[in-house]
Amino acid sequence: MGRYIGAIDQGTTSSRFIIFDKGGRVVSVAQKEHEQIFPKAGWVEHDPQEIWQKVRAVIGEAMAAKDLKPSDLAAVGITNQRETTLVWNRKTGEPVYNAIVWQDTRIAPMVAEFAAQGGQDRYRAITGLPLTTYFSGLKLRWILQNVEGARAAAEAGELVFGTIDSFLIWHLTGGVDGGHNVIDVTNASRTQLMDLEKLAWDGDILADFDIPASMLPEIVPSSAVYGEATPNAIRGVPVAGDLGDQQAALFGQACFEPGDAKNTYGTGSFMLLNTGTEPVSSKSGLLTTLGYKIGDAPAVYALEGSIAITGALVQWLRDNLGLFQSSEDIEPLARSVEDNGGTYFVPAFSGLYAPYWRDNARGVIAGLTRFVNKGHIARAALEATAFQVREVVEAMEADSGIALADLRVDGGMVVNELLMQFQADILGKPVVRPVVRETTALGAAYAAGLAVGFFASTDVLVANWAEDRRWSPEMEEDRRSELYRMWKRAVTRTFDWID
Ligand SMILES: Nc1ncnc2c1ncn2[C@@H]1O[C@H](COP(=O)(O)OP(=O)(O)O)[C@@H](O)[C@H]1O
Numbered sequence: 001m002g003r004y005i006g007a008i009d010q011g012t013t014s015s016r017f018i019i020f021d022k023g024g025r026v027v028s029v030a031q032k033e034h035e036q037i038f039p040k041a042g043w044v045e046h047d048p049q050e051i052w053q054k055v056r057a058v059i060g061e062a063m064a065a066k067d068l069k070p071s072d073l074a075a076v077g078i079t080n081q082r083e084t085t086l087v088w089n090r091k092t093g094e095p096v097y098n099a100i101v102w103q104d105t106r107i108a109p110m111v112a113e114f115a116a117q118g119g120q121d122r123y124r125a126i127t128g129l130p131l132t133t134y135f136s137g138l139k140l141r142w143i144l145q146n147v148e149g150a151r152a153a154a155e156a157g158e159l160v161f162g163t164i165d166s167f168l169i170w171h172l173t174g175g176v177d178g179g180h181n182v183i184d185v186t187n188a189s190r191t192q193l194m195d196l197e198k199l200a201w202d203g204d205i206l207a208d209f210d211i212p213a214s215m216l217p218e219i220v221p222s223s224a225v226y227g228e229a230t231p232n233a234i235r236g237v238p239v240a241g242d243l244g245d246q247q248a249a250l251f252g253q254a255c256f257e258p259g260d261a262k263n264t265y266g267t268g269s270f271m272l273l274n275t276g277t278e279p280v281s282s283k284s285g286l287l288t289t290l291g292y293k294i295g296d297a298p299a300v301y302a303l304e305g306s307i308a309i310t311g312a313l314v315q316w317l318r319d320n321l322g323l324f325q326s327s328e329d330i331e332p333l334a335r336s337v338e339d340n341g342g343t344y345f346v347p348a349f350s351g352l353y354a355p356y357w358r359d360n361a362r363g364v365i366a367g368l369t370r371f372v373n374k375g376h377i378a379r380a381a382l383e384a385t386a387f388q389v390r391e392v393v394e395a396m397e398a399d400s401g402i403a404l405a406d407l408r409v410d411g412g413m414v415v416n417e418l419l420m421q422f423q424a425d426i427l428g429k430p431v432v433r434p435v436v437r438e439t440t441a442l443g444a445a446y447a448a449g450l451a452v453g454f455f456a457s458t459d460v461l462v463a464n465w466a467e468d469r470r471w472s473p474e475m476e477e478d479r480r481s482e483l484y485r486m487w488k489r490a491v492t493r494t495f496d497w498i499d
């Protein structure tokens with residue numbers, strides 16, 4: 001068996017291939033960004049062919065950088081941006097349309113139509129999810145209704161639906177020459193088409209959304225062998241782990257016990273709490289979702305607080321406003337001022353996700369005066385992440401009855417010291433970062449390694465976890481309450497912006 005495990009992490013912003021050793025430490029990494037396509041206000045697309053080409057390129061680069069052969073890898077795992085929706089032709093491999101990204105809001109009118117007939121929570125009991133623009137099922141319906149010829153081809157059995165994991169596994173395991181079309185339970189739980197308890201597609205929802213069952217992938221465990229890789233750099237290596245990226249981070253942070261939680265700060269931020277082998281329904285605006293399923297063992301469920309825009313706001317200040325050159329420059333800019341100067345930035349660019357689920361909210365900068373400069377805007381943008389995370393933590397504690405002792409964090413934004421300190425301050429709880437920050441890829445590597453016996457059990461993975469840094473709250477309670485009160489007020493200003 002090979003010495004290492006590889007993981008493809010196909011995120012919203014970029015694709016990475018990371019190679020880990022048995023101790024869960026990074027051996028080699030390659031990363032490439034892909035284009036964000038914004039055809040209209042509220043629309044977000046990715047080019048599936050560009051993603052597949054970049055994934056192959058990063059695999060080749062990371063292997064070549066350490067002179068590795070396929071036989072050096074025991075398995076390859078996959079983790080991916082979730083909900084992003086793809087349809088392609090099973091004979092030619094051609095996508096019929098760009099991937100519609102999870103943040104895309106084009107289906108808002110369709111969502112409103114369905115909600116008008118039975119309420120926003122009409123599918124919650126079966127799927128764990130409210131009706132919103134976020135999930136894949138209605139995005140797929142949009143493609144079938146709007147792409148010429150798509151419905152007829154789907155009904156003729158020519159088209160395949162999948163999320164990014166399905167698309168990559170199909171390509172990796174042979175594509176048109178017999179690629180496997182699968183989706184793991186965690187990704188399937190984000191389509192709004194799967195019955196959470198049966199772990200099977202729900203016929204009634206498929207009928208409501210008018211989606212032919214023949215185009216759906218097979219639902220599989222998160223840790224199992226799906227096939228063998230065909231690209232030269234990793235030819236013959238078992239493709240053996242598949243988790244949505246937020247669930248992969250839960251796995252990579254070794255949150256295997258009920259009550260274990262993590263928060264990942266990437267394009268958006270996502271907090272997941274392991275709730276054990278029974279789904280727990282939310283009364284506080286969280287999602288009930290799959291955590292993971294290892295082989296034939298019972299599935300493990302999670303509560304999730306999803307925030308659409310956190311790191312994406314940093315990107316927006318960089319790319320759309322040109323406030324700074326690179327994401328890390330936001331920190332010195334934010335440090336150039338003492339505080340937010342009374343400014344609150346609520347980035348409801350895709351509406352508001354947890355705990356509000358308001359598709360018709362839009363972004364607001366509140367509290368502007370002539371005193372405010374770009375340093376205050378940068379600071380308000382970073383603080384927005386921390387305030388949104390506090391809202392989700394509060395919902396999580398209310399739903400689970402668990403008071404979190406601290407918050408385990410990971411993702412691209414956790415290098416930002418100002419943000420991490422402010423997060424601890426605004427939560428009033430310590431924030432803890434592990435040594436391996438690439439927990440998303442690590443989780444996929446762990447799932448793949450467990451499937452092929454590279455790792456003996458999850459106990460080994462728990463032993464791999466190590467603390468790197470801890471930020472403790474330093475803010476006075478009065479100030480914390482006042483800042484949060486003003487944040488809540490700013491949030492209300494975003495409501496009902498879209499008619
Ligand atoms: N030093 C930093 N301070 C704040 N945000 C950062 C910093 N470095 C990166 N980011 C943000 O983190 C995000 C990338 O994180 P990552 O976990 O790679 O995201 P994803 O998995 O969504 O592609 C980007 O949105 C970027 O703006």
Ligand SMILES: O=P(O)(O)OC[C@H](O)CO
Nearest residue numbers: 011012081082266267268
């Ligand atoms: O690409 P990320 O890391 O921002 O994650 C995106 C989520 O999976 C969307 O649900």
